Amino acid sequence: MTNLANKYNAINLSQGFPNFEPSQRLKELVAQCINENTNQYAPMAGLPILREQIALKIQKGMAVMVNPDTEITIGCGATEMIFNAIAAFVWPGDEVIIIEPGYDCYRPAIDVVGGKPVVYKMKAPEFKIDWKEFKKCITAKTRMICISTPNNPTGSLMTKEDMLELTKLVKDTSIIILSDEVYEHMVYDGATHESPLKYPELKERTISVFSFGKTLHITGWRIGYAIAPPDLTAELRKVHQNTTFSASHPLQKAIAIYLSETDEYLQLPEFYQQKRDLFRQAMRGTRLKPLACEESYFQLYDYSEISDEGDFAFCERMVKEFGVATIPVSRMYSDYHDDKLVRFCFAKTDDVLLAAGSKLSAL
Numbered sequence: 001m002t003n004l005a006n007k008y009n010a011i012n013l014s015q016g017f018p019n020f021e022p023s024q025r026l027k028e029l030v031a032q033c034i035n036e037n038t039n040q041y042a043p044m045a046g047l048p049i050l051r052e053q054i055a056l057k058i059q060k061g062m063a064v065m066v067n068p069d070t071e072i073t074i075g076c077g078a079t080e081m082i083f084n085a086i087a088a089f090v091w092p093g094d095e096v097i098i099i100e101p102g103y104d105c106y107r108p109a110i111d112v113v114g115g116k117p118v119v120y121k122m123k124a125p126e127f128k129i130d131w132k133e134f135k136k137c138i139t140a141k142t143r144m145i146c147i148s149t150p151n152n153p154t155g156s157l158m159t160k161e162d163m164l165e166l167t168k169l170v171k172d173t174s175i176i177i178l179s180d181e182v183y184e185h186m187v188y189d190g191a192t193h194e195s196p197l198k199y200p201e202l203k204e205r206t207i208s209v210f211s212f213g214k215t216l217h218i219t220g221w222r223i224g225y226a227i228a229p230p231d232l233t234a235e236l237r238k239v240h241q242n243t244t245f246s247a248s249h250p251l252q253k254a255i256a257i258y259l260s261e262t263d264e265y266l267q268l269p270e271f272y273q274q275k276r277d278l279f280r281q282a283m284r285g286t287r288l289k290p291l292a293c294e295e296s297y298f299q300l301y302d303y304s305e306i307s308d309e310g311d312f313a314f315c316e317r318m319v320k321e322f323g324v325a326t327i328p329v330s331r332m333y334s335d336y337h338d339d340k341l342v343r344f345c346f347a348k349t350d351d352v353l354l355a356a357g358s359k360l361s362a363l
Helices: 002-007 024-034 048-062 078-089 106-112 131-135 160-170 230-241 249-261 264-285 311-322 350-360
Strands: 072-075 095-100 116-121 142-148 176-180 206-211 224-227 298-302 341-345
Touching: 002 311, 024 249, 048 072, 048 224, 048 249, 072 078, 072 230, 078 106, 078 142, 078 176, 078 206, 078 224, 078 230, 095 106, 106 116, 131 160, 142 160, 264 298, 264 350, 311 341, 311 350
Parallel strands: 095 116, 095 142, 142 176, 176 206
Antiparallel strands: 072 224, 206 224, 298 341
16 A cells, blocks of 8 residues: 555555654664664663663553563564564464454464464454453464554554453463554553553463554664563573574664653653544544544544445555555455455644545545
8 A cells, every 4th residue: 555655646644654753862862872882783682771771661651560681572673573472482283363453464473383373353343352252262272362452453452351351261271462562652532551561460471562663653663572471581582583683783772772861752642642633633524434543543434335345445546536545454354354444544744634634525
């Protein structure tokens, strides 16, 4: 869809990246760090100073203590950490439960290592988990459960009640939880991000993955990290060592210094809620119907009253005829399940969001 947007010079609200710059101070720190003998390999597990800042961040945001030496690993983006977690623990024939619609990197990683994806499909428009139904997915071969909260693309959150239900399901099993939490700070309307790290019985079996790309508006820097108990971290690092070995040294140092100076990322809920609300206001002139958006920087819209064509064809037509690119939600299901929904990314400057709404008013 990004390629199509470029071809037709359309407004690109498809791929999930901001079109605005990160902090000027952060960019200055990168230049500074490149000149401070940071041009060789960083330690495999990540720079100690950055792991220490991450531990402080988790303590401040979640009231959870993690050991920077034995429980935090820094890698080349959250996607690498997700792949490493799956490769470290899933063996041929093991079953891994994935929740759809969802980020599209889980299933390929499971396929590569010979695991068997088991899909639990959430239902539109609420996109909540029915834990009685979910339980039916668990068998003696279940090795891992992948969760995503805040969820991409649905805009839904797992609640405290969800975490307690998950705790009951995995009790007295050897199931590992892989928790994708890259949109941790993008929660709105007073909601709270619930991480498995907050729940001791889940924390002991969870690999939680986070992204500085999302938190600091630096998706192209590819710096993410995983938090897990020492025994799980040790295995995760074996894969990390033999995939990328380490992430960018100067970028890690710059982020570490930046985090020691500011916690402005705590303003992200207010920042992105304003953008969500502006975009929804700009889209009121269209016939697209918004779904609830509790979190992330994605907004789903229902186009079923406009067209009966498939979502992929509808998205192509939106680019070619109306000049706005979006994502067909069916492509975030393994079976291309189509609810006539499209996903917009509102991590854009206000003028772009307003222009998109204006263009789509012709729908």
